Amino acid sequence: MSDTAYLHQIAQSEYKYGFETDIEVEKAPPGLSEEVIHYISDRRGEPDWMREWRLRAFRYFMSLLERYEETYPRWAHLKYPDIDFQAISYYAAPQRKPRYKSLDEVDPKILETFRKLGIPLDEQMRLAGVAVDAVMDSVSVATTFKEELAKHGIIFCSMGEAIENYPELVKKYLGSVVPYTDNFFAALNSAVFSDGSFVYVPKGVRCPLELSTYFRINTPGTGQFERTLIIADEGSYVSYLEGCTAPMRDEHQLHAAVVELIALKDAEIKYSTVQNWYPGDAEGKGGVYNFVTKRGICLGENSKISWTQLETGSAITWKYPSVILKGDNSVGEFYSVAFTKGYQQADTGTKMIHLGRNTRSTIISKGIAAGYSNNSYRGLVKVARTAENARNFSQCDSMLLGDKCGAHTFPYIEIENPTARVEHEATTSKIGEDQIFYCQQRGLSEETAIKLIVNGFCKEVLAQLPMEFAMEAQKLLAIELEGSVG
Amino acid sequence: MALLEIRNLHARVEEKEILKGVNLTVNAGEVHAIMGPNGSGKSTLASVLAGREDYEVTEGEVLYDGKNLLEMEPDERAREGVFLAFQYPVELPGVNMATFLREALKAVREHRGLPPLSPAEFMKLLKEKAELVGLDPSLKQRSVNEGFSGGEKKRSEIFQLALLEPRLAILDETDSGLDIDALRAVADGVNKLRAPDRAFVIITHYQRLLNYIVPDYVHVMVNGRIVRSGDKTLALELEEKGYDWIKEEVGLVA
Numbered sequence: 046m047s048d049t050a051y052l053h054q055i056a057q058s059e060y061k062y063g064f065e066t067d068i069e070v071e072k073a074p075p076g077l078s079e080e081v082i083h084y085i086s087d088r089r090g091e092p093d094w095m096r097e098w099r100l101r102a103f104r105y106f107m108s109l110l111e112r113y114e115e116t117y118p119r120w121a122h123l124k125y126p127d128i129d130f131q132a133i134s135y136y137a138a139p140q141r142k143p144r145y146k147s148l149d150e151v152d153p154k155i156l157e158t159f160r161k162l163g164i165p166l167d168e169q170m171r172l173a174g175v176a177v178d179a180v181m182d183s184v185s186v187a188t189t190f191k192e193e194l195a196k197h198g199i200i201f202c203s204m205g206e207a208i209e210n211y212p213e214l215v216k217k218y219l220g221s222v223v224p225y226t227d228n229f230f231a232a233l234n235s236a237v238f239s240d241g242s243f244v245y246v247p248k249g250v251r252c253p254l255e256l257s258t259y260f261r262i263n264t265p266g267t268g269q270f271e272r273t274l275i276i277a278d279e280g281s282y283v284s285y286l287e288g289c290t291a292p293m294r295d296e297h298q299l300h301a302a303v304v305e306l307i308a309l310k311d312a313e314i315k316y317s318t319v320q321n322w323y324p325g326d327a328e329g330k331g332g333v334y335n336f337v338t339k340r341g342i343c344l345g346e347n348s349k350i351s352w353t354q355l356e357t358g359s360a361i362t363w364k365y366p367s368v369i370l371k372g373d374n375s376v377g378e379f380y381s382v383a384f385t386k387g388y389q390q391a392d393t394g395t396k397m398i399h400l401g402r403n404t405r406s407t408i409i410s411k412g413i414a415a416g417y418s419n420n421s422y423r424g425l426v427k428v429a430r431t432a433e434n435a436r437n438f439s440q441c442d443s444m445l446l447g448d449k450c451g452a453h454t455f456p457y458i459e460i461e462n463p464t465a466r467v468e469h470e471a472t473t474s475k476i477g478e479d480q481i482f483y484c485q486q487r488g489l490s491e492e493t494a495i496k497l498i499v500n501g502f503c504k505e506v507l508a509q510l511p512m513e514f515a516m517e518a519q520k521l522l523a524i525e526l527e528g529s530v531g
Numbered sequence: 532m533a534l535l536e537i538r539n540l541h542a543r544v545e546e547k548e549i550l551k552g553v554n555l556t557v558n559a560g561e562v563h564a565i566m567g568p569n570g571s572g573k574s575t576l577a578s579v580l581a582g583r584e585d586y587e588v589t590e591g592e593v594l595y596d597g598k599n600l601l602e603m604e605p606d607e608r609a610r611e612g613v614f615l616a617f618q619y620p621v622e623l624p625g626v627n628m629a630t631f632l633r634e635a636l637k638a639v640r641e642h643r644g645l646p647p648l649s650p651a652e653f654m655k656l657l658k659e660k661a662e663l664v665g666l667d668p669s670l671k672q673r674s675v676n677e678g679f680s681g682g683e684k685k686r687s688e689i690f691q692l693a694l695l696e697p698r699l700a701i702l703d704e705t706d707s708g709l710d711i712d713a714l715r716a717v718a719d720g721v722n723k724l725r726a727p728d729r730a731f732v733i734i735t736h737y738q739r740l741l742n743y744i745v746p747d748y749v750h751v752m753v754n755g756r757i758v759r760s761g762d763k764t765l766a767l768e769l770e771e772k773g774y775d776w777i778k779e780e781v782g783l784v785a
Contacts, residue, residue, distance in 0.1 A: 477621065478584070480623055482583060485606040486617075487638075487691065488606055488639045489609075489634055491606070498625075502625055503625075
């Protein structure tokens with residue numbers, strides 16, 4: 046039987062076995078008002094303290110919106126039309142009804158990418174929003190995973206569940222790293238956030254599995270305003286994977302997520318992202334705007350937070366995963382590959398804020414630009430007066446494929462303590478024709494040559510990703526490079 | 532049929548004509564040396580044969596195994612068995628040597644209708660060829676040419692030659708920048724790779740290398756053309772009398 050026929054069978058059987066009954070897709074009318082906030086809180090069944098939390102943020106955001114011209118952040122090296130915040134609908138019920146009846150209805154280009162990435166059929170269906178029969182393996186895999194975590198006392202659930210079941214933890218830490226006053230989009234997110242992940246790892250526990258959003262089940266498709274909170278208690282370790290290599294299509298254009306990480310004494314959080322949001326069509330229209338505030342705080346001494354990312358999608362990427370190094374001897378790391386082509390724009394980087402003593406940070410950023418795209422690295426290394434003996438090493442390299450794209454570096458260094466040692470290296474290169482010719486002279490096509498050279502360029506960063514993610518990431522980069530040369 | 536036939540080849544770069552009618556015939560199994568003063572077009576000839584984009588062929592033809600070489604893309608020529616050992620091998624930072632060569636060998640083998648080697652077979656082959664040409668084994672684990680000394684780069688070129696088993700190997704001033712020991716090592720490697728189905732075109736400025744790699748034919752290039760051909764004794768004569776002598780002989784000195 047062909048794959049499609051099999052899928053038709055499965056899709057039809059979902060109704061036969063009485064799959065989820067929620068047929069109506071509930072959506073709030075577009076616009077932002079206090080009523081909408083109440084509506085969101087009501088639909089999600091939130092306790093009063095959460096509602097109040099949202100309202101505070103909402104009022105602050107409205108005050109910013111009123112003075113839009115002054116308050117809207119425009120310092121990034123990005124060009125895009127103004128967003129009409131009153132035209133967005135801020136709530137949609139979790140989609141329990143599948144979006145498509147079969148893979149036949151999904152954009153063939155997306156399917157082609159799935160195929161090249163070697164994604165198994167059932168996962169393709171889930172990613173594309175096709176109904177998955179309850180009997181299929183993917184659900185039982187997720188169940189086993191949850192059992193394993195429960196054994197160690199590790200909490201991994203949606204934000205919604207956490208607000209209901211672990212309010213003390215949420216109250217204590219939500220907004221502690223990114224308060225709603227932090228920036229324009231953090232304020233909006235705090236008011237209307239849809240869902241996201243909550244992780245708590247108890248003292249001394251080393252999480253045995255890589256936590257991935259894939260296993261969070263429940264709501265297929267990602268929310269527009271996700272909120273993630275990860276807490277690693279003393280002496281614990283967790284590795285979290287966000288995103289996937291498959292191209293994520295979404296009708297929402299604006300994605301303004303907030304991710305907060307808290308590492309207590311002797312704890313370590315490793316957060317990896319491979320993001321491939323829809324970049325828009327050949328003219329660059331309709332792509333996702335990915336504006337994210339990600340920040341971690343090394344609260345306790347000897348704690349460590351590392352961010353690793355491969356960003357290859359989105360029409361516009363605007364994010365600076367950062368680390369506040371408060372605890373003595375704490376370590377912050379940022380490894381990033383940002384690849385832009387077509388008409389994509391990226392303004393991404395990090396902030397390492399050294400507050401405690403003997404803190405260390407490492408920044409390795411690789412920006413690759415092709416087509417007509419613009420790729421900027423923006424970073425801040427700040428050493429406060431209290432930060433004795435701070436050390437930082439930054440390496441920011443840009444590579445241009447072609448001569449219509451741009452790569453820029455905006456490093457900021459603010460040092461208020463004379464014992465700091467800060468090293469910064471930056472290179473910009475264009476893949477040399479000599480290098481390509483050398484590869485060709487050894488029998489390699491121009492495309493293979495570019496893949497090898499770009500891979501070599503990104504190696505240090507990709508090596509930081511957990512293994513399976515790294516292999517997927519390499520494949521994704523190779524696919525993205527195809528046809529972006531010239 | 533000759534392996535390589537160059538007929539009346541004219542080529543220019545940036546509007547300047549460098550090759551002004553080169554004629555050369557090379558048969559399999561032969562070793563040809565091309566010598567000449569600076570600016571005579573020796574390296575240009577190598578680049579044109581390899582298919583470098585900057586060079587424009589304005590007249591003439593090149594037949595490789597009876598096929599039109601100039602119509603082929605550089606990577607196609609390589610897969611057909613044309614190898615150029617570069618004068619200044621470029622670095623590929625972060626590109627692991629073994630990975631690079633595995634891809635190259637895969638491409639060449641596929642072209643020849645051969646299946647790719649298993650990882651174990653490949654590693655064995657790498658080791659074998661490295662020993663053959665006396666390459667320091669640790670170099671295989673590094674990024675291509677990154678941080679290699681001049682001598683190591685040249686030896687790495689010969690190593691790649693050994694691995695890819697081309698039918699036409701062009702060595703572009705492989706001896707430049709090498710001390711006597713490195714020179715002998717490189718020559719040693721080349722000599723081991725001489726074969727009845729393989730031809731070498733050795734471009735060199737100095738006669739010295741030809742003491743170790745003894746050529747069947749020696750050609751002298753002056754002003755974009757091969758003006759004189761002979762056997763190995765011609766090289767010795769040049770060494771003794773200098774390039775001016777040839778220029779006089781062919782009436783090129785003012």
